[in-house]
Amino acid sequence: MNWLRERTAAVLMGAAVGDALGGATEGFTPAVIEERYGGRVEGIVPPFYPDWQTRRPISPYHKGDGHVTDDTLMTQALVQVYAKRRRHLDAYDVDADLVPLIMEQVRWIPELERETVLLQRIFLAEKWLVLRLRYGHIDPREAGVGNTVNCGATMYMTPVGIVNAGDPAAAYAEAIDLAGAHQSSYGREAAGVFAAAVAAALTPGADVEDVIAAAIGVAHDGTRTAIEAVVAAARANAGASPQELQAALRDAVIPFDTVGPVYREPDADARRPSRTKAIEELPIALGFLVAHRGDYRASVLAAVNYGRDSDSIATMAGGIAAALGGIDAIPRAWVDGVAEGSRIDFDHYAQLLADAAEQIIADDRERANARLARLDLLAGAA
Template identity: 70%
Template sequence: MSSWIEDRALAVVTGSAVGDALGGATEGFTPEAIEERYGGRVEGIVPPFFADWQTHRPISPYHKGDGHITDDTLMTQALIEVYAERREHLDAFAMADGLVPRLIGDVRWIPELERETVLLNRIFLAEKWMVTRLQYGHIDPREAGVGNVVNCGAAMYLAPVGVVNAGDATGAYREAIDLAGAHQSSYGREAAGAFAAAVAAALAPGADPLGVADAVLSVSHDGTRAAVAAVVEAATTVGDASDREIGARLRDAIRPFDTVGERYREPAADARIPSRTKSIEEFPVALGMVIAHGGDYRRAVLGAVNYGRDSDSIASMAGAIIGAMHGSHVVPAEWVEEIGAASRVDFGVHAGLLAQAASDILERDRVRALAAVDRIGALADPERLAS
């Protein structure tokens, strides 16, 4: 296993987890409310938005903030474990018989619940739908995502798909679309493919933010593609705008495609239903943050944190893309250490699992590619085929 893949796996794991933990405290709020609560823009680890977090929102009594990773990272870790077990590309069936059993059977520390339990007790409604459909409804995994609320639930944890398809945005897109069919449909599924493609493209030698965007645009479709194009255009024209203004411009760009609406906690009547013209907000904005801030990890992630709304997922995606592009040295070590301690997690464990799985898969892909060249060559040469 090369030191390169070990470092980039660590960069993706820590880059996404740090963004997730920092953004957890500000999730669901407006930039103005965030600044009022914290006395200015958030610049690192902060306490929960509400001191009475246990009861303030009974439907989600989670201890967000204080350096706690959320379900984005916990689901990412669970998917890494499936890759580590199988050491091969995954499909929708692997979600049913590989991921779901971990969600309902493996006891682990859940920082936001401050106790050990199964991940099912932390994941939210769209993920519980997946468990219900696959474990108890026995739905064909390729179709299980149909009928679920359309959101970023599948996209938020598919960064590992990009790592095992390093440099191959098309391969990552296709694998993620297959996997995500067990969880999401419509533009929620499309976003999962686009995000995985972005991580894979960011791992290509010499990758830069605009090159990653080009790779995403080359594989994505419908409202997701249109939303990415609009946000990328906005991100490339920010000039010397302040970080606050950058967030506002990206919000303006995504607004026509976003079904949730302006009141994040009070979604519009047509929110989260299938559409060919709409997009989730999280991935395009995350990519926009990467571009607008020139691939600078700290600025892009903090830009996502202070953007509010689904800030943990936006910051996590931005962090994964930048980590993949530049390596683990760009993820601030002090944040990694503090969040690891607060969440009681050693990020190196899952990074190592992902690196080993990716190394094995990439080697198998190399062998398969060479065999394909020979097969295609034989088919193209009648005399060779006859012999």
């Protein structure tokens, strides 16, 4: 297996495992998580509520037990679009290919423990895609305007980073275009920055500092300042206890977070467009990666025990850490537990995306060579 194919498998696997581990603790505080599980979560755990089928606000989702959430299911759908088109994608491909997969393709939904269409699982902010594109016939490049601003587009952008491996700027541009069909403002911006971070991590020899430099290099407005603030806090608290570290990162992101102190009771102005705010998930994921020097296990567990939107934070941290460390960085017991619990064939999606990525990169190289030849002619003519 060549390097790109191995890292493609690692990123998809690492993100999905992080998602599954973080699903069990989503929406809760670190203190409540420790009380429920008798200490910090160290791997796959059962649902927070044993009576999850009827317990609000969790029902009817079976979170925990190695079950992936909509983060992974949306990622898999985007992989299918890349496999079909075998080229770079834009917002029109979201309309033409991703939305039909959401509405029409029956698949196993682990949290529902049954087969159904993805539309039955995704959150309202993701159902916006269907409302605006299928029923509203909105220009796909503008369909994200008006949606609640959240991490919904960011959480499934790992494939964009993979097909743009080694080129963070190109990954950012492609993700910004794609995410325009889904999100606006800092929700769209985070999608571009996360894709750039994955692409940077997929540069042979890259380390976590290269990832941070790439993310800050493309980021704008509140997303950039939030990342800078959280990363600074992570560096200052790298030797602190897990509890002190997560508190320091939360304090650093508070000025940029619109959701407020109680995750399940958002503030009145939560998730509204802004030039100065940011989603919480991406800066926190990058902060944990910095504090733990890109280590997969430590970064993902930090995200899981942070609570709040822990599944998406662990998805992002897990995808980037796996890009840096490869498949061997992901604990095998977690991989096997998630594969069994969620009925996922990791090899299937890895092969689909790796095949597409190889074609896309080969085409990029051909275009780049042709461009260089034209530049040589232009320089000579001058």
